[in-house]
Amino acid sequence: MKFEEYLDSLQGKTVAVIGIGVSNRPLIELLAARGVSVTARDRQQRQALGDYAARLEEMGCRLCLGEGYLDGLTEDVIFRTPGMRPDVPELAAAVARGSMLTSEMEVFFEVCPCPILAVTGSDGKTTTTTIIAELLRSAGKTVHLGGNIGHPLLAETGTIRPEDVAVLELSSFQLMTMKRSPHIAVITNLSPNHLDVHKDFAEYIAAKENIFTHQCAQDVAVFNADNSITAQQAERAQGRARLFSRKNEVEDGVFLRDGKIVARHDGQERVVMTREDIRLPGEHNVENYLAAIAAVDGMVSDEQIAAFARSFGGVEHRIELIRTLDGVRWYNDSIASSPSRTIAGLRAFPEKVILIAGGKDKGISYAELGPVVNDHVKLLLLCGATAGVIRQSVEQAENYQGLEIIDVEDYHQAADIARERAAEGDVVILSPASTSFDRFKNFMERGKAFKEVVNALQ
Template sequence: MNRKLIEFKENIKGKKVAVLGIGISHIPLIKYLYRLGVDITAFDKSDENKLKDVIDQFSGMNIKYSLGEDYLKNLKGFDIIFKTPGMRFDLPELEEARRNGSQVTSEMEVFFELCPAQIFAVTGSDGKTTTTTLIYKMLVEQGYNCWLGGNIGTPLLDRIDEINETDKVVLELSSFQLHTMKRSPHVAVVTNLAPNHLDVHKSMDEYVEAKKNIYLHQTGNDKLVINFDNDITRDFINDAKGKVVYFSRINKIDSGAKMKGNMLVYSDGKEEKEIINADDIVIPGVHNIENYLAAIAAVIDYVEIDTIRKVATTFKGVEHRIELVRELNGVKFYNDSIASSPSRTIAGLNSFKQKVILIAGGYDKKIPYDVMGEVLVNKVKCLVLIGQTAPKIEQALLKEIERTGKGKDIPIIHCDTLKEAVEKAYESSKSGDIIIMSPASASFDMFKNFEERGKQFKDIVNSL
């Protein structure tokens, strides 16, 4: 019996609740709260016309709305406020609401309070979704009843009644979700950290501090898995509360998940176990070896080595992550829409042995792009640019050309739309070439999210 859930239902019934943002996670949240007898007002910056399809889902439910540019002006007199993850916690309207007695929380914070099952959670700048998916698949293959959610796209609070103590919950958590968290998972994984989301976070320090909440509230019985090869995450051991396990692809570590030659191995400091040869892993790229090492370190106490091997030799990857779309006249098209930062794109380009035609650019998150210069010179034969960050990516290439003298023959093509970019890239190709869309940027200047961008890319490629 989940006593915390019973108390939550009793306490929230009849309460006046505001839900800020009518997005993926909040649609099921609103429906769930309504079933519990809550007085709900839904807030969103979009107007009624844009939200018609969403509002239609609430037909017959007594939901009130505050919509449009000034939607937060009515944020007064609520008992509980559910904030959407991308919204800063210190907005003046939220600060005033707290002063007036409102409890400001989030779908994920409440889920952590109520979940009876063991939680595995993954955060980082790159590799979160693949590592989360690997952990989930390994646990499922081992026979556990598992739940996958969080930033990976599936909210779970409305399913809390179905989750049992013996289940396993696997979550991908963003810095936005973690920023105000007061609880941490039983097994926390930090894949790596690099500048990201500086359009929302006030500084890199704030971004890192938000990420730290994935482990700062752990106990001595919990586990923290961190990347020894990353300068930032390596030092997390200093304020870790639980057992720390490192993973490393390039450094020698006494214990943890590591490489020994071409073999992924795990050592507990006493015994070393061979897991799998890197050549047997289906999904390409050294960054995916790192994702596997992180996942192995997380699940090694819960699954058998044969289970890990079965997943590694059969799992073909997550959609929008170096996803082969089609081959046309000898030209291969890859969709890497998930690459919303320079480090992701660098990892994607380094997955290929040959130079590629790169389609890049998108929404500007106010992060530096100079770090891309070297990989652009060494791995790109033609650069096709779109979106707000196109000038920054071009400058990264030009600076590296000026510095090294290499890459002077790389064509740079500017386009207004993704369709034009795909067509220009294909016109520039010949049989044997690889064309990859790996934007190094967020999608919000042209698309709702990276999934929509990736699907449009695939539609355009498949229509060629």
């Protein structure tokens, strides 16, 4: 269905948009401008929205705010915010009455006029998505970046041309109810995550699989051969399955061999670039490049890939170098909202680091984190709700040798202690292994707050 046809199909219908955050505002404004009867629903009180509430009403929107924001949910079409489960009682009751439940991303898949390339996984999504988008741009493509990165694309669909490419980062929440899959799908890896929202790990995996289960024979899905779950998923691919591996050679895909990144297909192989071409630190970033190359193979030249890798310094909040102060390097890895992400960050450095960690607990195990912290950390500073479980994972690990652990109130205290204890050549890194929602709206706000503290150090 074309974009204009979809908008026309909403005429005469009532539409509810749940969530008035930044990601849904372009959609609400687009529908209102087209004369669609829109009810914007949000748990926030009116004062939290500021002048925007009045602006929406001026556009003809009805507002339903506060604790009862889902009361009277009878609209014909309901746009779910990604963080809301589709089976909450109010949504389930509305669907039972005949309402159509959808989302901004689901409709985008339906109306997007150009090929879609999408990335999901537990770790590495944003960096891999960014690498893919920038590689395609270097090859002359017009790229529309969206999903969990960039900005909402549905309201801009009218400006997208068939020869363009949409590159998306997709979360498990966005994928839960997806009935379409991208032309090229990438799963970076899978490990327990977001179990505070998903019923269990099986549901989380099932949501992620929607990125490839609706593909056709002409589509491509890229899987991590080094991850047991994604390696098994490759066997169920609907189209062409490509693998990437840092540890072993693969028949169709991209792998690392003797420090060289090799692409192989139909028995033919070539060296794309070397491991040393990658400016980003850490083996996990090698994996991010392997995944990205497997996805764009044939669309971007090897020379363009190598040139980009030599210049790309990374994405904000992902092992981001904040500053070097008296020979001590300070890093912001606020994106690390899970133990596996922090583990990858710690392994990116050859030396032992001073680690600042802790945040909100999302119901996952921290057992795997403890041994790695003991091997890679010289001083551990903990704050937030998960401080206790992280400390327990470290102290109960078999390789615990009395690592010094200090509980701190906030990042100011953590930075002061790290500043006092760090010597020239040391690394201090914020890598929380937990979500930010105990004290911050998101990992970006958390990272910015930490950067402000570090940049203020004298």
